[in-house]
Amino acid sequence: MTANYHTHSRWCHHGTGELEEYILRALEGGLQELAITEHVPLLGDPDPRRMQYDEFPAFNEELDRLVEQYRGKLRIIKGFECEYYPEMLDSYRKFREEYGYRLLILGQHRSSDHVWDNFALTQPGQLARYADDVCAGLRTGMFDFLAHPDVFMAGYKVYDRHVKSAMAQIFALCQELDIPVELNANGQHYKRNYPCPPVWEDARAYRLRCLVNSDAHTVDDLLCPSVEECAALADSLGLCRISTLAIRP
Ligand SMILES: [Zn+2]
Ligand SMILES: [Zn+2]
Incomplete structure (x- = not known):
């Protein structure tokens, strides 16, 4: 493992650990790149289980300080994990353009309404x-x-034709747009039924770039064995696994 592009911390209110603890763990593990990707703050703060809007300035200041402090030792990428909420897209764009959050992950934890x-x-x-x-x-x-395209298997549980058809729609578009898909080691670690092996068997029918991330919410999650387990799953299926991402300028 040389990079992790999906990392949370205590700033999300449902994780633990300071940003710097994750950075130190990444260095211990020999990582070259670490993307900090908190759940993006949402206008109006509809979700208490994530960074609130007024916490963003302090978070951003700390992250900027750490990016500078560790420059030359670890490439720290500023990012956010976002849901597709149409009314929030302008604010996501602002994080990218005004504050340098260059990696935006789609993680659809709720419906767009x-x-x-x-x-x-x-x-x-x-x-x-x-x-x-x-x-x-x-x-x-x-x-x-x-992120975690098969996240709904946490609740849906049964792999059936409806799962197959939902995933076919998603994978076909990821292929068309050449957007990488994640095998999520957090789901694996906490036994949430994703990554769901039959879903990834079906993924072989598409030309997809697959990326394993820890989706760490504790410092110990960052390098936990489930990361290697997900990589082994992808490799055993012959999926095209990438380990680094080109970050947009
Ligand atoms: Zn989370
Ligand atoms: Zn996440």
Whole structure:
């Protein structure tokens, strides 16, 4: 493992550890690149389980300080993990353009109208909705990779034709747009039923670039064995696995 492009910290209110602890762990593990990708603050703060808007200046200041402090030792990339919420896209753009958050990840944890929790979907129609949201998000061109595409397996549990069809829609678009897809080691570590092996068997039918990330929410998550387990899953299936990302200027 030479890079991790999906990292949280205590700033998200459901993780632990200071930013600098993650940086030190990354250095211990020999990483060359570490993207800090907190859940993006949302206008109006509809979600208490993430950084609130008024916490952003302090977070940003600390992150900028650490980027400078570790320059030459570790390439720290400023990023955010974002849902596709149409009304928030301008604010995401502002984080990229004004504050240098150059890596924006699409991680669709809720439906784009904020109604459904995508960890708790049970109905086929909800999967279709999830696929439509993800595809609309990818089509904005704002996002650099798709986090945990099969996240809904946390709640949906059963691999059936509806899962197959939702994933076919998503994978076909990732292929068309050449957007990498993530095998998420956090889901693996906490046994959330994703990455879901049959989903990734189906992924072989597409030309996809696959990326393994820890999605760390604790310092110990960063280099935990599930990262290697996900890499082994991808390799055993013959998927095209990339280990570094070209970051946009
Ligand atoms: Zn999180
Ligand atoms: Zn995440």
